[in-house]
Amino acid sequence: MNILIRLPNWLGDVVMSTAFVNAVQQLYPDAQIDVIIKKELNGIANLISGLNKIHSFSKQEYKGLNGVYKFGKTLRIENYDLFFCLPDSLSSAVMGWATGAKKRIGFGKEGRFFLLTNSYKKPANLHRTDEYISLLEQFAGRKITERSVKLDAKEIEQQDNLVVINFNSEATSRRMPIDKGKQLIGLLTNTFKTAKFIVVGAPKEKEYVDELLSDARNDEQVKNYAGKTNLEGLCNLMASAKVVITTDSGPAHLANALGASTIVLFGAGNEFNTAPYNKQKLTVLRAGKLECEPCVRNTCKLYGIPKCMQLLDEMEIVNTLSLYLNHA
Known part of the structure; x- marks a missing residue:
């Protein structure tokens, strides 16, 4: 199985989403897991363990919804089975739609439900990390008990x-x-x-x-x-x-x-x-x-x-x- 995760757009949110990536790895241990991340934050993706490919997205290079669609289309060759959309934006859902992924999963925000095959309600009053994981739980119908926000830096003496x-x-x-x-x-x-x-x-x-x-x-x-x-x-x-x-x-x-x-x-x-x-x-x-x-x-x-x-x-x-x- 090939899985693509569109990571959030802000540094702190990307870090908090590492628990989501880890949970996906737990549920689909044999899957190839790729991510899309803003080019400016690419260095953080290198510290998330277990990733297969890191696709860098630049808003300057791919401008507007048309650019987002073009970028997503370049990934069709990967034949993704699942696309998890963590940002709430319409543009990120357009990107997922353009990839041609068989199932596109995200929260039904900004009227983008028609671009997603599986659209879920975002729970209120949760920590951002638990919010992301709730998307996976709703899709998979399983409870995620192990939640770990973790980055792997080089071994450095304190x-x-x-x-x-x-x-x-x-x-x-x-x-x-x-x-x-x-x-x-x-x-x-x-x-x-x-x-x-x-x-x-x-x-x-x-x-x-x-x-x-x-x-x-x-x-x-x-x-x-x-x-x-x-x-x-x-x-x-x-x-x-x-x-x-x-x-x-x-x-x-x-x-x-x-x-x-x-x-x-x-x-x-x-x-x-x-x-x-x-x-x-x-x-x-x-x-x-x-x-x-x-x-x-x-x-x-x-x-x-x-x-x-x-x-x-x-x-x-x-x-x-x-x-x-x-x-x-």
Whole structure:
């Protein structure tokens, strides 16, 4: 059997979908399993075990619904038996339809049910990982009990004094405000004198990270890695860290899936739906002082900057980091 899975479009969602891929492998142990992933996220697919082929899709190369159809059509030669469509978009269903897969399975969103042979209702109030798996359960008529969000980075020796910091997020409502970030980094470096801190970010986040570290005094203790790693390099760096401190973002899910001790600082996002899935070595911190938390908006309409992030308890972050750093 040949199976094709259209992975989600966002980094964190791709990581959360690894449990779905693993469940498909459990149900169809003899199948060839291929995936479609956004070209920018291709490095993550390389860390998902058990895949046969990785098809990279570029929106720049295949524009609009016509481009999506053309891309899907190039995969007809693979003769797929099943196409699992994890994104809710109409375009992803068009892509599946164009592949000619015998069965095309997805949630019946955006009026796309006519493009799917098996369309199901998306369950409410589930964690994103469980939401994806529910699609497989509804199609297969079987309960999935083993759920594992996991990425396989290179075998890297953990550095006991290394802390990786990510204060970025695609949504400004989940990004650490500059002033708060500067205070936190100053407090962490002054408190943990023997620790090494690496602050990460994508190339487009370099300006933000540069400003964040503009007042950092100890160049030997704090390093700026913004724009200096690709996704696989970021994964290897996180896998080698003793602890990762991160906002609610794709890197939070990366760290958690790699088995790193992870402290996640939540603002606008709803941790019950989108927090990292693996509970071991995970601490979620939220201020919880505002009636609007969580608003799940991408921008803060009330305060301009995310006050929910500003109100995070700095000493709670310090104490949590201390527990992880001192844990064998």
